[in-house]
Amino acid sequence: MLKGLVNKIIPFSLVDGPGNRTAIFFQGCNFNCLYCHNPETIKKCRQCGACVLICRFDAISIVGGSVIWDEEKCKDCGECIKSCPNDCGPKAKEMSVDEILKEITKVKSFISGITVSGGECTLQKEFLVDLFEEVRKLGLTIFVDTNGSTDFSKNKELVDLTDMVMLDIKSFDNDEHKKLTERDNDMVLKNARYLASINKLYEVRTVVVPNVLNNFNNVNEISKLIASLDNEIRYKLIKYRPIGVRTEKIEIVQPDNEMIEELKGVATRNGCKNVIVV
Ligand code: SF4
Ligand code: SF4
Known part of the structure; x- marks a missing residue:
């Protein structure tokens, strides 16, 4: 799907x-x-992992080689987007139609x-x-x-x-x-x-x-x-x-x-x- x-x-x-x-x-x-x-919103995350260390709230992690953003922990400070060398940020997620x-x-x-x-x-x-x-x-x-x-x-x-x-x-x-x-x-x-x-x-x-x-x-x-x-x-x-x-x-x-x-x-x-x- x-x-x-x-x-x-x-x-x-x-x-x-x-x-x-x-x-x-x-x-x-x-x-x-x-x-x-x-x-x-322009580019797609390259999974470089640089933003994981930037987040002071532990809202970004790497699981199985993929960068995962935790909405619950995120304080929306914007630091991950500001520091992303790819100008994207870790917040985009794959969603199904049902989701x-x-x-x-x-x-x-x-x-x-x-x-x-x-x-x-x-x-x-x-x-x-x-x-x-x-x-x-x-x-x-x-x-x-x-x-x-x-x-x-x-x-x-x-x-x-x-x-x-x-x-x-x-x-x-x-x-x-x-x-x-x-x-x-x-x-x-x-x-x-x-x-x-x-x-x-x-x-x-x-x-x-x-x-x-x-x-x-x-x-x-x-x-x-x-x-x-x-x-x-x-x-x-x-x-x-x-x-x-x-x-x-x-x-x-x-x-x-x-x-x-x-x-x-x-x-x-x-x-x-x-x-x-x-
Ligand atoms: S916007 Fe959220 S995920 Fe990004 S650095 Fe701030 S708290 Fe962490
Ligand atoms: S959001 Fe940016 S800094 Fe974070 S893993 Fe993706 S490309 Fe790297």
């Missing part, structure tokens, strides 16, 4: 899609964004659905299909939060089981996208068009980052694309905040409110009817 590599599960989230949702964050990502707020369902079932009466996120959750798409089939039986909705690098048009089973997708379009300009993420954006834009054509694009998100992106050009082009697809699709502009980021990779400059409001105006004038700023 397939297992998923899960970084964490948040039983109640109000920021990962509509309503109250259980958010499941998968480990591993094929982008390496300069501003990643959860860089410890995840058990967590969902505990809170089922209080949530409207689940959201899978990451890392990049679609890198574990076969596991997602198994999970979604069971979640459907619980009558819950399923949202996918993605960087758009997996071709949704070629993953019919996954798409059929998914209610809605929240898609990052980090940059419309391919060179800029590559500089920011180390990957091209052609698949991201293809997915935006495909998901909108089947009414499964719930939201597009762009992080506004001064000194790194040409934000006005970026928001201008992305909002034109959204308006041409379906002007009711929500466009979320996210203010870059230097929380959890790798400060050696990116200068800490936050956009001010004036800049964000101007960008919101650009998107609205381009025809997007549902622009929000967070």
Whole structure:
């Protein structure tokens, strides 16, 4: 039976899609964004063991050659992640569909659905299909939060089981996208068009980052694309905040409110009817 590599599960989230949702964050990502707020979800643990000695609370051990993290003992001090030479941390664990369902079932009466996120959750798409089939039986909705690098048009089973997708379009300009993420954006834009054509694009998100992106050009082009697809699709502009980021990779400059409001105006004038700023 397939297992998923899960970084964490948040039983109640109000920021990962509509309503109250259980958010499941998968480990591993094929982008390496300069501003990643959860860089410890990008890589997979190499089992080097360096973090075992770092933990003052005895929450990390090596059992049978594998690094094991003990949730009960962990005080969430963050030292293991800070010191990991692989930028990951020891907290991701392999979980079966049944194990995840058990967590969902505990809170089922209080949530409207689940959201899978990451890392990049679609890198574990076969596991997602198994999970979604069971979640459907619980009558819950399923949202996918993605960087758009997996071709949704070629993953019919996954798409059929998914209610809605929240898609990052980090940059419309391919060179800029590559500089920011180390990957091209052609698949991201293809997915935006495909998901909108089947009414499964719930939201597009762009992080506004001064000194790194040409934000006005970026928001201008992305909002034109959204308006041409379906002007009711929500466009979320996210203010870059230097929380959890790798400060050696990116200068800490936050956009001010004036800049964000101007960008919101650009998107609205381009025809997007549902622009929000967070
Ligand atoms: S976050 Fe938890 S596991 Fe990591 S060093 Fe701190 S107490 Fe130990
Ligand atoms: S979490 Fe990092 S430091 Fe700990 S064993 Fe894995 S790769 Fe090594």
